[in-house]
Amino acid sequence: MSVTTLYPGFVGVSAFTTEICRPSSVGDELRFRGVNIVDLVGIRPYDDVWRLLVDDYFGAGPLAEITDEEVMAELDAAGTPRIALQRMILRLGTMRAMQPAPGADPDALRDDLAVLTMAYAVGLGALLARRSGRPPHAGGDGDAEAGVAARLVRAWRGDVDARVVGVVDSVLSTVAEHGTSASTFTARVVASTGADAAACVTAGLCAIGGPRHGGATRGVTALLRDLAADPTQAPAYVGRLLDDGRRLPGMGHRVYRERDPRVPILRGLAEAVDAPLIPVAEAYQRSAEEELVRRKGSGRRLPANPDLWLPVVLDGIGVPDEFMDAFLAGARIGGWSAHIVEQVAGGGPLLRPDDLYVGRTG
Secondary structure, X not given: OOOOOOOHHHOOOOOOOOOOEEEEXXXXXXXXXXXXXXXXXXXXXXXXXXXXXXXXXXXXXXXXXXXXXXXXXXXXOOOOHHHHHHHHXXXXXXXXXXXXXXXXXXXXXXXXXXXXXXXXXXXXXXXXXXHOOOOOOOOOOOHHHOOHHHHXXXXXXXXXXXXXXXXXXXXXXXXXXXXXXXXXXXXXXXXXXOOOHHHHHHHHHXXXXXXXXXXXXXXXXXXXXXXXXXXXXXXXXXXXXXXXXXXOOOEOOOOOOOOOOHHHHHHHHHHHOOOOOHHHHHHHXXXXXXXXXXXHOOOOOOOEOHHHHHHHHHHHOOOOHHHHHHHHHHHHHHHHHHHHHHHHHHOOOOOOOOOOOOOOOO
Protein backbone atom coordinates (compact mmCIF):
# COMPACT_ATOMS: atom_id res chain seq x y z
CA MET A 1 0.00 0.00 0.00
CA SER A 2 1.46 3.34 -1.01
CA VAL A 3 1.76 6.11 1.55
CA THR A 4 0.80 9.66 0.58
CA THR A 5 2.74 12.41 2.31
CA LEU A 6 0.88 15.64 2.96
CA TYR A 7 2.64 18.90 2.06
CA PRO A 8 0.24 21.77 2.90
CA GLY A 9 0.52 24.49 0.30
CA PHE A 10 3.03 22.33 -1.62
CA VAL A 11 5.79 23.84 0.53
CA GLY A 12 9.01 21.94 -0.13
CA VAL A 13 7.60 20.15 -3.19
CA SER A 14 9.13 20.56 -6.66
CA ALA A 15 6.65 19.59 -9.38
CA PHE A 16 8.94 20.35 -12.33
CA THR A 17 12.33 21.71 -13.28
CA THR A 18 12.70 25.19 -14.75
CA GLU A 19 15.35 27.37 -16.32
CA ILE A 20 13.31 30.57 -16.20
CA CYS A 21 13.62 32.27 -12.84
CA ARG A 22 15.50 31.94 -9.59
CA PRO A 23 14.26 33.94 -6.61
CA SER A 24 16.91 33.36 -3.96
CA SER A 25 16.86 34.02 -0.23
CA VAL A 26 20.65 33.74 -0.32
CA GLY A 27 21.73 37.28 -1.08
CA ASP A 28 18.10 38.27 -1.62
CA GLU A 29 18.43 38.43 -5.40
CA LEU A 30 16.19 37.70 -8.37
CA ARG A 31 17.47 36.41 -11.70
CA PHE A 32 15.72 35.86 -15.02
CA ARG A 33 17.54 33.06 -16.85
CA GLY A 34 20.66 33.88 -14.87
CA VAL A 35 20.50 37.64 -15.42
CA ASN A 36 20.06 39.78 -12.31
CA ILE A 37 17.03 42.05 -12.65
CA VAL A 38 19.15 45.06 -11.68
CA ASP A 39 20.95 44.52 -15.00
CA LEU A 40 17.64 44.50 -16.89
CA VAL A 41 15.24 47.06 -15.44
CA GLY A 42 15.69 50.45 -17.07
CA ILE A 43 18.41 49.04 -19.32
CA ARG A 44 16.45 46.61 -21.48
CA PRO A 45 12.83 47.28 -22.49
CA TYR A 46 10.08 44.99 -21.25
CA ASP A 47 9.88 43.47 -24.74
CA ASP A 48 13.46 42.25 -24.34
CA VAL A 49 12.76 40.97 -20.84
CA TRP A 50 9.79 39.05 -22.30
CA ARG A 51 12.03 37.55 -24.98
CA LEU A 52 14.69 36.65 -22.42
CA LEU A 53 12.12 34.84 -20.30
CA VAL A 54 10.38 33.06 -23.17
CA ASP A 55 13.06 32.68 -25.85
CA ASP A 56 16.27 32.90 -23.80
CA TYR A 57 17.58 35.69 -26.05
CA PHE A 58 16.74 39.35 -26.57
CA GLY A 59 15.81 39.46 -30.26
CA ALA A 60 14.73 42.57 -32.16
CA GLY A 61 11.69 44.22 -33.72
CA PRO A 62 8.12 44.44 -32.44
CA LEU A 63 7.08 41.76 -29.97
CA ALA A 64 3.82 41.00 -31.78
CA GLU A 65 1.67 42.17 -34.65
CA ILE A 66 -1.82 43.13 -33.59
CA THR A 67 -3.59 46.41 -34.29
CA ASP A 68 -5.17 48.62 -31.67
CA GLU A 69 -8.46 48.35 -33.57
CA GLU A 70 -8.38 44.55 -33.34
CA VAL A 71 -7.86 44.76 -29.59
CA MET A 72 -10.57 47.32 -28.97
CA ALA A 73 -13.10 45.39 -31.04
CA GLU A 74 -12.95 42.64 -28.40
CA LEU A 75 -12.82 44.93 -25.34
CA ASP A 76 -15.72 46.01 -23.14
CA ALA A 77 -15.55 47.90 -19.87
CA ALA A 78 -17.95 45.86 -17.72
CA GLY A 79 -16.65 44.85 -14.30
CA THR A 80 -13.21 45.55 -12.90
CA PRO A 81 -10.39 46.30 -15.37
CA ARG A 82 -8.79 42.89 -14.83
CA ILE A 83 -12.08 41.08 -15.40
CA ALA A 84 -12.73 43.07 -18.58
CA LEU A 85 -9.27 42.17 -19.84
CA GLN A 86 -9.81 38.49 -19.02
CA ARG A 87 -12.84 38.48 -21.30
CA MET A 88 -10.89 40.25 -24.03
CA ILE A 89 -8.11 37.65 -23.88
CA LEU A 90 -10.59 34.79 -24.30
CA ARG A 91 -12.30 36.53 -27.20
CA LEU A 92 -9.00 37.11 -28.96
CA GLY A 93 -8.17 33.44 -28.51
CA THR A 94 -11.40 32.56 -30.29
CA MET A 95 -11.12 35.20 -33.01
CA ARG A 96 -7.55 34.20 -33.81
CA ALA A 97 -8.39 30.49 -33.65
CA MET A 98 -5.56 29.78 -31.21
CA GLN A 99 -4.82 26.07 -31.26
CA PRO A 100 -4.62 23.70 -28.27
CA ALA A 101 -1.02 23.42 -27.14
CA PRO A 102 -0.34 19.77 -28.15
CA GLY A 103 -1.51 20.44 -31.70
CA ALA A 104 0.11 23.84 -32.05
CA ASP A 105 3.46 24.49 -33.62
CA PRO A 106 5.80 25.59 -30.74
CA ASP A 107 6.56 28.82 -32.57
CA ALA A 108 2.84 29.44 -33.06
CA LEU A 109 2.20 28.96 -29.34
CA ARG A 110 4.96 31.42 -28.54
CA ASP A 111 3.59 33.92 -31.06
CA ASP A 112 0.06 33.57 -29.65
CA LEU A 113 1.42 34.43 -26.20
CA ALA A 114 3.27 37.45 -27.60
CA VAL A 115 0.05 38.67 -29.22
CA LEU A 116 -1.86 38.29 -25.95
CA THR A 117 0.85 40.17 -24.04
CA MET A 118 0.68 43.10 -26.45
CA ALA A 119 -3.12 43.00 -26.64
CA TYR A 120 -3.44 43.10 -22.86
CA ALA A 121 -1.21 46.18 -22.70
CA VAL A 122 -3.20 48.01 -25.38
CA GLY A 123 -6.48 47.00 -23.73
CA LEU A 124 -5.24 48.19 -20.34
CA GLY A 125 -4.31 51.54 -21.86
CA ALA A 126 -7.73 51.81 -23.51
CA LEU A 127 -9.53 51.16 -20.22
CA LEU A 128 -7.35 53.77 -18.50
CA ALA A 129 -8.32 56.28 -21.19
CA ARG A 130 -12.02 55.54 -20.75
CA ARG A 131 -11.64 55.87 -16.97
CA SER A 132 -10.18 59.35 -17.58
CA GLY A 133 -13.12 60.30 -19.77
CA ARG A 134 -11.18 60.20 -23.03
CA PRO A 135 -11.62 57.92 -26.03
CA PRO A 136 -8.71 55.47 -26.29
CA HIS A 137 -6.12 56.20 -28.94
CA ALA A 138 -6.22 53.72 -31.81
CA GLY A 139 -3.61 53.43 -34.53
CA GLY A 140 -1.11 56.03 -35.60
CA ASP A 141 2.28 56.31 -37.18
CA GLY A 142 4.86 54.11 -35.55
CA ASP A 143 2.44 51.98 -33.51
CA ALA A 144 3.39 48.79 -35.33
CA GLU A 145 7.01 49.23 -34.28
CA ALA A 146 6.32 50.45 -30.74
CA GLY A 147 7.05 48.36 -27.68
CA VAL A 148 4.61 47.08 -25.08
CA ALA A 149 4.97 50.02 -22.69
CA ALA A 150 4.78 52.63 -25.47
CA ARG A 151 1.60 51.15 -26.90
CA LEU A 152 0.01 50.97 -23.46
CA VAL A 153 0.81 54.64 -22.80
CA ARG A 154 -0.28 55.74 -26.28
CA ALA A 155 -3.66 54.01 -25.92
CA TRP A 156 -4.04 55.58 -22.48
CA ARG A 157 -2.82 59.14 -23.03
CA GLY A 158 -2.88 59.61 -26.80
CA ASP A 159 0.83 60.39 -26.93
CA VAL A 160 4.07 58.70 -25.97
CA ASP A 161 5.47 60.65 -23.03
CA ALA A 162 8.99 59.25 -22.73
CA ARG A 163 9.04 59.73 -18.96
CA VAL A 164 5.79 57.84 -18.40
CA VAL A 165 6.77 55.13 -20.89
CA GLY A 166 10.05 54.64 -19.04
CA VAL A 167 8.31 54.23 -15.69
CA VAL A 168 5.68 51.85 -17.08
CA ASP A 169 8.36 49.82 -18.84
CA SER A 170 10.45 49.52 -15.66
CA VAL A 171 7.42 48.52 -13.60
CA LEU A 172 6.49 45.80 -16.10
CA SER A 173 10.03 44.42 -16.14
CA THR A 174 10.42 44.48 -12.35
CA VAL A 175 7.37 42.32 -11.67
CA ALA A 176 7.35 40.29 -14.91
CA GLU A 177 8.23 36.98 -13.27
CA HIS A 178 8.76 35.49 -9.84
CA GLY A 179 9.01 31.73 -10.05
CA THR A 180 6.18 29.36 -9.26
CA SER A 181 3.71 31.77 -7.71
CA ALA A 182 0.08 30.69 -7.39
CA SER A 183 -0.88 32.28 -10.72
CA THR A 184 2.16 30.88 -12.52
CA PHE A 185 1.46 27.39 -11.20
CA THR A 186 -2.16 27.76 -12.30
CA ALA A 187 -1.09 28.75 -15.82
CA ARG A 188 1.28 25.75 -15.97
CA VAL A 189 -1.41 23.36 -14.75
CA VAL A 190 -3.74 24.54 -17.50
CA ALA A 191 -0.91 24.33 -20.04
CA SER A 192 -0.28 20.73 -18.96
CA THR A 193 -3.86 19.87 -19.96
CA GLY A 194 -3.14 20.93 -23.53
CA ALA A 195 -5.27 24.08 -23.46
CA ASP A 196 -4.59 26.95 -25.87
CA ALA A 197 -2.59 30.08 -25.04
CA ALA A 198 -5.65 32.22 -24.27
CA ALA A 199 -7.01 29.67 -21.79
CA CYS A 200 -3.64 29.42 -20.02
CA VAL A 201 -3.25 33.20 -19.72
CA THR A 202 -6.85 33.58 -18.56
CA ALA A 203 -6.22 31.01 -15.84
CA GLY A 204 -3.28 33.06 -14.62
CA LEU A 205 -5.41 36.20 -14.66
CA CYS A 206 -8.10 34.50 -12.59
CA ALA A 207 -5.59 33.36 -9.98
CA ILE A 208 -3.65 36.60 -9.63
CA GLY A 209 -6.73 38.63 -8.69
CA GLY A 210 -7.21 36.99 -5.29
CA PRO A 211 -6.50 39.11 -2.19
CA ARG A 212 -3.70 36.76 -1.11
CA HIS A 213 -1.91 37.21 -4.43
CA GLY A 214 -1.91 40.18 -6.83
CA GLY A 215 -5.18 41.41 -5.41
CA ALA A 216 -3.23 42.34 -2.28
CA THR A 217 -2.41 45.60 -4.05
CA ARG A 218 -6.04 46.62 -3.55
CA GLY A 219 -5.73 46.21 0.21
CA VAL A 220 -2.47 48.14 0.28
CA THR A 221 -3.96 50.96 -1.76
CA ALA A 222 -6.90 51.23 0.64
CA LEU A 223 -4.48 51.24 3.58
CA LEU A 224 -2.39 54.03 2.06
CA ARG A 225 -5.52 56.09 1.41
CA ASP A 226 -6.60 55.60 5.04
CA LEU A 227 -3.25 56.84 6.32
CA ALA A 228 -2.73 59.63 3.79
CA ALA A 229 -4.57 62.22 5.88
CA ASP A 230 -2.26 61.60 8.85
CA PRO A 231 0.73 59.26 8.37
CA THR A 232 1.64 59.69 12.05
CA GLN A 233 -1.22 57.29 12.78
CA ALA A 234 0.73 54.46 11.12
CA PRO A 235 2.04 52.91 14.40
CA ALA A 236 -1.48 52.71 15.83
CA TYR A 237 -2.81 51.34 12.52
CA VAL A 238 -0.17 48.60 12.46
CA GLY A 239 -0.81 47.81 16.11
CA ARG A 240 -4.52 47.30 15.50
CA LEU A 241 -3.83 44.95 12.59
CA LEU A 242 -1.47 42.82 14.68
CA ASP A 243 -3.77 42.86 17.72
CA ASP A 244 -6.55 41.51 15.50
CA GLY A 245 -4.28 38.74 14.22
CA ARG A 246 -4.36 40.08 10.67
CA ARG A 247 -1.66 40.10 8.03
CA LEU A 248 0.31 43.27 7.39
CA PRO A 249 -0.47 44.18 3.76
CA GLY A 250 2.60 44.80 1.64
CA MET A 251 4.96 43.24 4.16
CA GLY A 252 6.78 39.89 4.10
CA HIS A 253 7.54 37.22 1.55
CA ARG A 254 8.03 33.46 1.72
CA VAL A 255 11.37 33.64 -0.13
CA TYR A 256 13.11 36.79 1.06
CA ARG A 257 14.24 37.17 4.66
CA GLU A 258 16.09 40.49 4.66
CA ARG A 259 15.16 42.40 1.50
CA ASP A 260 12.98 41.86 -1.54
CA PRO A 261 15.20 42.93 -4.47
CA ARG A 262 12.25 44.39 -6.35
CA VAL A 263 11.42 46.91 -3.64
CA PRO A 264 14.47 49.20 -4.05
CA ILE A 265 13.74 49.38 -7.79
CA LEU A 266 10.10 50.32 -7.25
CA ARG A 267 10.98 52.78 -4.52
CA GLY A 268 13.50 54.43 -6.84
CA LEU A 269 10.81 54.75 -9.50
CA ALA A 270 8.47 56.32 -6.94
CA GLU A 271 11.13 58.88 -6.10
CA ALA A 272 11.77 59.55 -9.80
CA VAL A 273 8.13 60.59 -10.31
CA ASP A 274 7.91 62.34 -6.92
CA ALA A 275 4.99 60.09 -5.98
CA PRO A 276 2.80 61.77 -3.34
CA LEU A 277 2.25 58.53 -1.39
CA ILE A 278 5.96 58.05 -0.61
CA PRO A 279 5.77 59.56 2.92
CA VAL A 280 2.71 57.44 3.69
CA ALA A 281 4.35 54.20 2.52
CA GLU A 282 7.55 55.04 4.40
CA ALA A 283 5.64 55.70 7.62
CA TYR A 284 3.72 52.44 7.32
CA GLN A 285 6.79 50.36 6.43
CA ARG A 286 8.82 51.84 9.28
CA SER A 287 6.00 51.29 11.77
CA ALA A 288 5.50 47.70 10.64
CA GLU A 289 9.20 46.88 10.93
CA GLU A 290 9.56 48.53 14.35
CA GLU A 291 6.41 46.99 15.80
CA LEU A 292 7.41 43.50 14.71
CA VAL A 293 10.81 43.90 16.35
CA ARG A 294 9.12 45.13 19.53
CA ARG A 295 6.72 42.19 19.64
CA LYS A 296 8.83 39.38 18.23
CA GLY A 297 12.40 40.40 18.99
CA SER A 298 15.26 41.64 16.83
CA GLY A 299 15.50 38.33 14.99
CA ARG A 300 12.07 38.73 13.43
CA ARG A 301 12.27 40.41 10.01
CA LEU A 302 9.38 41.13 7.67
CA PRO A 303 10.68 43.12 4.70
CA ALA A 304 8.41 45.17 2.46
CA ASN A 305 7.27 43.52 -0.76
CA PRO A 306 6.19 44.96 -4.15
CA ASP A 307 2.53 45.07 -3.09
CA LEU A 308 3.45 48.11 -0.96
CA TRP A 309 5.51 50.08 -3.45
CA LEU A 310 3.83 49.19 -6.76
CA PRO A 311 0.69 51.24 -5.96
CA VAL A 312 2.88 54.16 -4.86
CA VAL A 313 4.63 54.24 -8.24
CA LEU A 314 1.47 53.80 -10.29
CA ASP A 315 -0.43 56.42 -8.30
CA GLY A 316 2.48 58.76 -9.03
CA ILE A 317 1.81 58.55 -12.78
CA GLY A 318 -1.94 58.87 -12.46
CA VAL A 319 -3.13 55.24 -12.45
CA PRO A 320 -6.47 54.94 -10.57
CA ASP A 321 -6.69 52.62 -7.58
CA GLU A 322 -8.86 49.97 -9.27
CA PHE A 323 -6.19 49.37 -11.93
CA MET A 324 -3.35 48.30 -9.61
CA ASP A 325 -3.85 44.53 -9.86
CA ALA A 326 -4.55 44.79 -13.60
CA PHE A 327 -1.15 46.43 -14.09
CA LEU A 328 0.61 43.68 -12.13
CA ALA A 329 -1.23 41.02 -14.14
CA GLY A 330 -0.18 42.61 -17.43
CA ALA A 331 3.46 42.47 -16.40
CA ARG A 332 3.21 38.87 -15.21
CA ILE A 333 1.93 37.64 -18.58
CA GLY A 334 5.60 37.65 -19.60
CA GLY A 335 6.48 35.16 -16.89
CA TRP A 336 3.40 33.05 -17.50
CA SER A 337 4.24 32.90 -21.19
CA ALA A 338 7.68 31.53 -20.40
CA HIS A 339 6.28 28.88 -18.08
CA ILE A 340 3.53 27.89 -20.52
CA VAL A 341 6.07 27.39 -23.32
CA GLU A 342 8.44 25.52 -21.01
CA GLN A 343 5.65 23.25 -19.77
CA VAL A 344 4.48 22.37 -23.27
CA ALA A 345 7.95 22.07 -24.80
CA GLY A 346 9.09 19.80 -21.98
CA GLY A 347 6.33 17.32 -22.70
CA GLY A 348 5.84 16.66 -19.02
CA PRO A 349 2.92 14.80 -17.47
CA LEU A 350 -0.40 16.33 -16.54
CA LEU A 351 0.16 18.35 -13.36
CA ARG A 352 -2.15 16.58 -10.95
CA PRO A 353 -1.08 16.31 -7.30
CA ASP A 354 -2.46 13.57 -5.07
CA ASP A 355 -4.74 14.38 -2.17
CA LEU A 356 -4.99 12.79 1.25
CA TYR A 357 -8.55 11.66 1.90
CA VAL A 358 -9.66 12.19 5.51
CA GLY A 359 -13.43 11.77 5.09
CA ARG A 360 -15.78 9.01 6.15
CA THR A 361 -15.07 5.50 4.92
CA GLY A 362 -18.57 4.19 5.24
